[in-house]
Amino acid sequence: MADTQPTHPGSCHCGAVKFELRAEIEGLMECNCSMCSRAGWKLTFAPADSFTLLQGEDALTDYMFGKEKTHHLFCKTCGVRPFSWGPGHDGEKMYAVNTRCLADFDFSALPVQHYDGAAL
Numbered sequence: 234m235a236d237t238q239p240t241h242p243g244s245c246h247c248g249a250v251k252f253e254l255r256a257e258i259e260g261l262m263e264c265n266c267s268m269c270s271r272a273g274w275k276l277t278f279a280p281a282d283s284f285t286l287l288q289g290e291d292a293l294t295d296y297m298f299g300k301e302k303t304h305h306l307f308c309k310t311c312g313v314r315p316f317s318w319g320p321g322h323d324g325e326k327m328y329a330v331n332t333r334c335l336a337d338f339d340f341s342a343l344p345v346q347h348y349d350g351a352a353l
């Protein structure tokens with residue numbers, strides 16, 4: 234199935250962190266947890282095998298809070314948060330990708346759902 238899905242390149246602002254997301258993005262999430270509401274990102278969830286970090290592992294700082302399940306990564310240089318990862322509802326590793334960090338991706342027409350991350 235991964236073969237038919239489009240590949241979206243993404244990066245932080247300074248370019249130290251580069252990644253690819255293979256997904257058909259049909260909708261976005263806005264999470265109301267204390268971290269995401271401050272960061273203001275629009276995200277999409279993706280299983281681990283559809284996300285590839287191409288470069289920048291050393292450029293990322295790992296920030297955790299609360300129950301410390303989710304890794305909220307950000308670039309040490311420019312401060313942008315391109316993605317985070319943690320266990321999904323089934324316990325499998327999931328990525329939450331900041332669609333604002335995807336290159337040439339128009340998210341303005343996509344429906345936005347609200348994700349109750351604050352309740353987790």
Ligand SMILES: [Zn+2]
Binds near residue numbers: 246248249308
């Ligand atoms: Zn950066």
